[in-house]
Amino acid sequence: MEGAALNPAIIIATRGSTRKLPLPPGPKKLPLLGNILDMPSSFQWIKFSQWAEEFDSDILHLEVAGTNYIVLNSYDAATDLLEKRSSIYSGRPHYTMLYDLVGWTGDLLLMQYDNDWKSHRKLFKQEFHPSNSSLYHPHEKKPLHSFLNSLLDAPEEWSKQTRHLMGAIILGVAYGLHVQPKNDPDIEAANKMMDVLTRALLPGAFLVDSFPILKYVPSWFPGASFKRKANSWNAIRHATITPPFMKVKGSYILQKTASAYVVYNVLSIPDPRPDNLSDEEEIIKNTAGTMFEGEVLALSLLLVNLIFYEGGADTGLTALLTFVLAMLCFPHAQREAQEELDTVIGKERLPDHGDEDSLPYVKALMYECFRWETVAPLGKGILRDKKTYGPNAHLFEPKRWLLKVPGQRGWKLNPDMREPTGISFGFGRRVCPGRHMALSSFWLSVSSLLHSFNITPAIDKDGNPIEPKVEYISTLQNRPAPFQCTIKPRSENMRHS
Numbered sequence: 001m002e003g004a005a006l007n008p009a010i011i012i013a014t015r016g017s018t019r020k021l022p023l024p025p026g027p028k029k030l031p032l033l034g035n036i037l038d039m040p041s042s043f044q045w046i047k048f049s050q051w052a053e054e055f056d057s058d059i060l061h062l063e064v065a066g067t068n069y070i071v072l073n074s075y076d077a078a079t080d081l082l083e084k085r086s087s088i089y090s091g092r093p094h095y096t097m098l099y100d101l102v103g104w105t106g107d108l109l110l111m112q113y114d115n116d117w118k119s120h121r122k123l124f125k126q127e128f129h130p131s132n133s134s135l136y137h138p139h140e141k142k143p144l145h146s147f148l149n150s151l152l153d154a155p156e157e158w159s160k161q162t163r164h165l166m167g168a169i170i171l172g173v174a175y176g177l178h179v180q181p182k183n184d185p186d187i188e189a190a191n192k193m194m195d196v197l198t199r200a201l202l203p204g205a206f207l208v209d210s211f212p213i214l215k216y217v218p219s220w221f222p223g224a225s226f227k228r229k230a231n232s233w234n235a236i237r238h239a240t241i242t243p244p245f246m247k248v249k250g251s252y253i254l255q256k257t258a259s260a261y262v263v264y265n266v267l268s269i270p271d272p273r274p275d276n277l278s279d280e281e282e283i284i285k286n287t288a289g290t291m292f293e294g295e296v297l298a299l300s301l302l303l304v305n306l307i308f309y310e311g312g313a314d315t316g317l318t319a320l321l322t323f324v325l326a327m328l329c330f331p332h333a334q335r336e337a338q339e340e341l342d343t344v345i346g347k348e349r350l351p352d353h354g355d356e357d358s359l360p361y362v363k364a365l366m367y368e369c370f371r372w373e374t375v376a377p378l379g380k381g382i383l384r385d386k387k388t389y390g391p392n393a394h395l396f397e398p399k400r401w402l403l404k405v406p407g408q409r410g411w412k413l414n415p416d417m418r419e420p421t422g423i424s425f426g427f428g429r430r431v432c433p434g435r436h437m438a439l440s441s442f443w444l445s446v447s448s449l450l451h452s453f454n455i456t457p458a459i460d461k462d463g464n465p466i467e468p469k470v471e472y473i474s475t476l477q478n479r480p481a482p483f484q485c486t487i488k489p490r491s492e493n494m495r496h497s
């Protein structure tokens, strides 16, 4: 199958004739146009859920301009196709603009399902295996503590600082690099690259993706500005992923000290040469660079807006912003999590990775962030399904994941509830390979923020609280509309080393 499952993991697209195939039901197709007029341009999951009810099927078929879309509207349908039959459904669409014109190769996220993908994926997966998680903890903790301190100094800049935190974690994990407190050049380069990626992946952004023949138009031809753009975009990508790799490789050869993804992997190469890159080193360089994009993808997926990465951003950031919005709109969840933290951790220290199992309410709150406004907008129909989550599926309620412990005050996780992360990080062979690290870093950030700060509504110029609203923008991403809030320390002496 030429087609592909992309980030939402629940749409499969194929081009070409399907006349011989038995197709699932779906809205009536017009000659030539197919379902182009039916296709919702925003909040697609709502329409897809309605169609699933109308056609009494959790698998739907749509056709738009010669491309067939299979929409998977339930967990069972998604696992049946994307896990049990993953050898067929693990491809990606062919992006003519990105692949053929920009030359965006070696990108794990967007690669076709082939041997090249397998070698990139193998390296990435083995490094981010849960048994290696603790190797990355220092790169999660240090920037987090600086972030908590900077919130004390300038709480009004919380959104900018959140973005900086995410960039700092990725640069630490990928390269072992420490970032500058402001205007870090590597973070800035990554922002530019993510901006490019987001623009290039926006459906319908480039005619050449629908009509690949246009790639042969000469760059001087009127209307061929996409070809000139393609050249400058290639340079932007290389300016992001090559300098930090070369910096780390050079210092590794000299000092053999830093600990990070690139360093662990360069270590396994017998005699790295200072200037040449071997095939293995190309894979290391590419997969390290993809970490920023794993985040973009998710940015596509969860939240905020271009206040941060002006059109690009990252998953971790998106998840954190959804968390802040949820705390603002559902204060009871914040209060109950803080009560649990005060009882189990106390006020003298911050939560640490080893505390995760003793804080079931905080874990449930994290699950609810991934369910309530999941990163991948098209997985949302499954995560808002009333049959699974009841009539209040639209509300943020951590207790849906919990059971009361008989005779005690505390909670335990309900083993009968399927973890939402099994949906929001995708399915099958393309499931997010960074998910263990993403979850561990998200948990630490959320528990530390709740432990140290109160998140409350912003105050308007007359001194009244501004009522928070759950408002999301539906584009390539499922992002909350920009919002304000007040972040205040819960007690004095909160500075962390």
Ligand code: HEM
Pocket: 005, 006, 007, 008, 009, 108, 109, 110, 111, 121, 124, 290, 291, 292, 293, 294, 295, 297, 298, 301, 315, 316, 319, 375, 376, 424, 425, 426, 427, 428, 429, 430, 431, 432, 433, 434, 435, 437, 438, 442
């Ligand atoms: C909240 C955080 C994150 C979320 C919600 C998320 C979600 C996802 C999803 C939905 C996919 C697509 C799965 C599919 O096609 O079925 C994906 C792929 C990917 N993610 Fe993540 N991700 C997150 C963080 C990260 C991080 C921190 C990294 C890197 C360290 C990362 C690296 C990747 C890569 C490399 C892929 C492509 C894998 C492939 O195509 O084989 N992600 N992610």
